[in-house]
Amino acid sequence: MTAKDSSWLDLYQTLLDAWGPQHWWPADSPFEVMVGAILTQNTAWSNVEKAIGRLRQAQALTVSAVLKARDAELEEWLRPAGYFRVKAKRLRAFCQFLEEQGVAEQPQLLGLDLETLSLRALLLGVHGVGEETADSILLYALGRSIMVVDAYTRRIGSRLGWVGASIGYKDLQGVIEASLPTKSGVPLRKEFHALLVSLGKEHCRPRNPRCHRCPVQAFCRYGQGVSDQGRVRAD
Template sequence: MHGPAGWWPAETRFEILIGAVLTQNTAWSNVEKALAGLRECGWLAPETILDAPEAELAAAIRPSGYFNIKARRLRNLCRWFLEAGGFPALERLDTGSLREALLSVNGVGRETADDILVYAFERPVFVVDAYTWRIFERLGLIAERAGYEALRAGVEAAAPGADADFFNELHALLVIHGNRLCRPKPLCGACTLRDTCPAAS
């Protein structure tokens, strides 16, 4: 219905990390503007973000919202990234250890960590977000809102042996479907899942 998504939209792997923080509580269109601001300033590397004056960094990412908080979170992530040894060292960690390390960074929650795991490190992890809850609840796949970890583990267990590409595409298509059709006020008439969806109107 939607076709291959080809996510994550970024020019470099490090940009995926930055985008995962910037997309917290905002639309991707706003993230693109914030990334353009960072690119214009030449601040799309961990060293340059840490060297940037915090007020100017916040101004550059203003379109993403909560820009003062996100500026601090970006600096926290960059500091951790460099201290950990960057991609060469982090890639040697198993997925569980890498996830724990990401979650230790102030400002990196479970969804942000899982975004980074599947898109930047190509680990077979399912990302749970607001679109996931909405679509799964409407389809009757979850009787009530389970905890994040329970839902993530349940989806991963339902797809044994699935690789990162599978979870990448699954998450991307859920986001696209939730954004285009399964909105807070759904467009059920245009949805190919309407015949099997208990919530279809």
């Protein structure tokens, strides 16, 4: 298969065949997914886990507990996630939003009567919720069929030769969505995003990508220009 005749769906299948299910999103409840999606901005997941662990230990992993907490208390719980003051404000704003929507007790019921794109627009109106966060919440917490894209996805797509390196979030999402089936939409999209994150972390790094052991090298334009020692060949 070459870069020209392969697709995002082939990429998904190749990664799944190589690595199997990634068991994402690691969380015990839809609300925990929402909290993780807010806290994971600009930090490693291991730091998010520490912050969520602190919330759990303080029995504060509920909407009402977050809203009742004092600013200093909430910030201290979130400290391991970095930018903890900013994230405390964002988490509080999100919990206020859930309360206003009448789903504080059952956040998984958010927007049940709304189409996915209407719910997405509603989420984007909440303080601190950007496109990737909104889509992560839609897909992993609320089971909506929508592809999450990020910097890994953009870098991989660009190196494969399928999209430009500066493509915007919505355009990249649209290109991928156009090549994915709607059937089995949610499980496939959950798995695909997780596999792309693994590919971005393990192989397709910003510098010195590990192409020689990458499962998709056979149809990657960048990978095809790389020698077995991992150096870009001079054409």
